[in-house]
Amino acid sequence: MKEFIITEERTEKAVLVGLITPEQNEKQVGEYLDELAFLAETAGIKPVKQFYQRLDMPNSVTFVGSGKLQQINEYVVENEIGTVIFDDELSAKQLRNIEKVLNVHISDRTNLILDIFARRAQTAHAKTQVELAQYRYMLPRLTRLWTHLERQRGGINMRGPGETQLETDRRIILDKIAKLKRDLVEIDRQKSSQRKNRGKLVRVALVGYTNVGKSTLMTLLSKSEVFAENKLFATLDTTVRKVIIENLPFLLTDTVGFIRKLPTELVESFKSTLDEVREADLLLHIVDISHPTFEEQIEVVNKTLAEIGCEEKPVVILFNKIDAFTFVPKDEDDLTPCVRENVSLDELKETWMAKLPDKCIFVSARERLNIDALKELLYERVREIHVQRFPYNDFLFQYYGEDDMQLPE
Numbered sequence: 475m476k477e478f479i480i481t482e483e484r485t486e487k488a489v490l491v492g493l494i495t496p497e498q499n500e501k502q503v504g505e506y507l508d509e510l511a512f513l514a515e516t517a518g519i520k521p522v523k524q525f526y527q528r529l530d531m532p533n534s535v536t537f538v539g540s541g542k543l544q545q546i547n548e549y550v551v552e553n554e555i556g557t558v559i560f561d562d563e564l565s566a567k568q569l570r571n572i573e574k575v576l577n578v579h580i581s582d583r584t585n586l587i588l589d590i591f592a593r594r595a596q597t598a599h600a601k602t603q604v605e606l607a608q609y610r611y612m613l614p615r616l617t618r619l620w621t622h623l624e625r626q627r628g629g630i631n632m633r634g635p636g637e638t639q640l641e642t643d644r645r646i647i648l649d650k651i652a653k654l655k656r657d658l659v660e661i662d663r664q665k666s667s668q669r670k671n672r673g674k675l676v677r678v679a680l681v682g683y684t685n686v687g688k689s690t691l692m693t694l695l696s697k698s699e700v701f702a703e704n705k706l707f708a709t710l711d712t713t714v715r716k717v718i719i720e721n722l723p724f725l726l727t728d729t730v731g732f733i734r735k736l737p738t739e740l741v742e743s744f745k746s747t748l749d750e751v752r753e754a755d756l757l758l759h760i761v762d763i764s765h766p767t768f769e770e771q772i773e774v775v776n777k778t779l780a781e782i783g784c785e786e787k788p789v790v791i792l793f794n795k796i797d798a799f800t801f802v803p804k805d806e807d808d809l810t811p812c813v814r815e816n817v818s819l820d821e822l823k824e825t826w827m828a829k830l831p832d833k834c835i836f837v838s839a840r841e842r843l844n845i846d847a848l849k850e851l852l853y854e855r856v857r858e859i860h861v862q863r864f865p866y867n868d869f870l871f872q873y874y875g876e877d878d879m880q881l882p883e
Contacts, residue, residue, distance in 0.1 A: 486556035486579075488519045489549065491538060493562070494528040503561075505767055506734065510561050510583060512685075517590050519557060523549065536575070537568050547576050559586060562735070566615040584611060584737040591740065599661050606654040607740045609647050616643055662749070675716070676724040676859045678852070679754035681779065683771040684731030686762040687794045689713075691839040692728040695849075712750050719853045722860070727754065732778045734770075741781065748782050755859045757789045758852075763822075763836070764798035766814055790833055790855060792848065797838040 490510050492503045503526055511521040527542045536543050537560055546558065557579045564572070564582045572580050581589075588608050595601040680688045696715035713728040727750045751757065759775060761768050772791075779785055802815045819836075827834055835851055837844040 486519060487522045487553070488514055488557035488559050489523045489525060489546065489555055490514070490521050491525045491527075491546065491558060491560045493532055493538070494526055495531060500526065500528075506561050509734065510559060510586070513583070513586050513590065514559060517586060517593070519559075521559075522553065522555070525549075532562060532568075534565075535567065536571050537562070537564060543572065543575050550576055550578055557581060559583070563737070569615065583735055587733070587737055587740065602654055602657050602661065603740075606651060606658065607737065609651050609654070611737065613644070613647050613651070616640055616647070674863065676756070676856045676863070677727065677750075677754045678717075678724055678756045678758055678856065679727040679729060679751045680758050680760055681729060681751060681775060682731060682760035683762065683775055684733050686731065686760045686765075686771075687839045688728050688731065688760050691760060691792070691794065692726060694839050694842070694845065695852075696726055714750070719849050719856070722853055722857060724856045724860075727751075732775050734774050736774075736778065741778070751779070751784055752782060754784075754787065756855055757784065757787050759789050759791045761791060761793050762795050763793040763819070764795040764800070788855070788859075790835070790851065791830060793827075793834060793836045794839055796836050796843060797841045 490507050492507045492510070494500050494503050498506070504524075507524045507526075511524075514521045525538075525542065525546055527538045529539065533539060538546070549555065550558065555578060558572070558576055558581070560572075560580070560582045562582060563584045564580070569580055569582075588604065588611055591600075591604045592608065595604045680692060682688055692713065692715065696717050712730075715726050715728075717724055717726045729748065729751055757779070759772070761772055765771060776785070779787075796819060799819050800815075801818050803818075804810075804812065804816050823836070835844065835848055837848050839845075
């Protein structure tokens with residue numbers, strides 16, 4: 475049986491492999507592989523080269539074509555590469571066939587993300603969720619673990635050791651999955667009780683793509699230390715802090731970041747963590763406006779929110795990292811169409827963002843730019859929700875003033 479034991483940070487070299495298809499062009503694949511490289515670095519792996527291939531769809535046997543696979547193999551042998559990482563999830567059949575040709579460790583985006591989550595998990599809750607996701611990922615891929623026993627199978631009315639071991643492992647994993655689910659139910663019950671004990675304070679949840687600055691903003695608003703690092707998935711465990719702005723208290727929650735092609739196993743396993751998002755009264759959607767594909771990241775987050783039933787919740791979009799925003803102005807005689815790099819921040823604000831005057835704000839959490847305006851906007855939105863919940867307090871606001879009254883928790 476495979477045990478999920480976290481070892482020392484790996485330092486092996488890796489190559490990355492992606493496909494150009496009708497659904498994703500060469501530029502998009504380049505961006506996806508850059509993100510895959512960031513994931514690899516977060517896992518302690520050094521990416522040294524990227525391979526692309528143009529196909530209508532992934533090869534069902536080897537993901538890429540046989541010629542491309544041989545090209546990858548030559549590079550792997552010549553450069554002593556220890557790992558090959560594919561940008562899409564591989565089937566058991568693809569994993570088995572690719573390993574036969576390359577004879578090195580093969581991983582895919584899903585497996586890599588699961589590995590990072592396993593390394594980052596700190597609490598029993600997060601560890602249980604990650605372990606459940608790992609076993610769910612492993613279950614349909616069990617067959618490739620026992621291919622060395624295929625020739626030992628018995629004849630009529632007999633089962634060989636390979637088949638017997640496979641059935642045994644499958645039963646053990648199913649039992650582990652069932653136990654982990656029971657453990658999560660108990661943890662969820664405790665978490666639900668904790669949420670009920672927080673009283674009737676308005677709840678604001680930070681959501682967004684991974685590494686957009688949610689934890690940095692959480693630290694800034696709550697005036698308490700929250701772990702933040704320039705790596706993907708620096709935060710896995712949900713953090714809740716009480717925040718007070720102009721004598722108005724509310725709860726602020728930091729949640730796990732989303733990412734493209736987020737493994738379904740993780741979405742399923744982390745549903746209890748995402749309950750904090752479901753039960754929030756207001757979502758603060760953090761966006762890294764300095765990222766070249768921030769609009770696509772917004773779509774990824776919106777899609778994930780829809781999957782967990784939160785698409786109708788009130789949202790404030792916070793465009794973070796304005797200090798890192800850069801643009802390259804075009805020459806006057808350059809007649810080629812403008813691209814994202816040719817648009818200034820002021821020009822960008824006049825696009826679709828102009829339709830969100832009360833629902834978006836531009837800040838830099840690291841440089842503390844426009845934070846007072848953010849607090850003012852948060853105060854107004856939280857107060858609206860609070861007054862709807864406690865209409866009597868609206869009279870108190872008007873009669874006594876904000877500084878003289880104590881709001882109930």
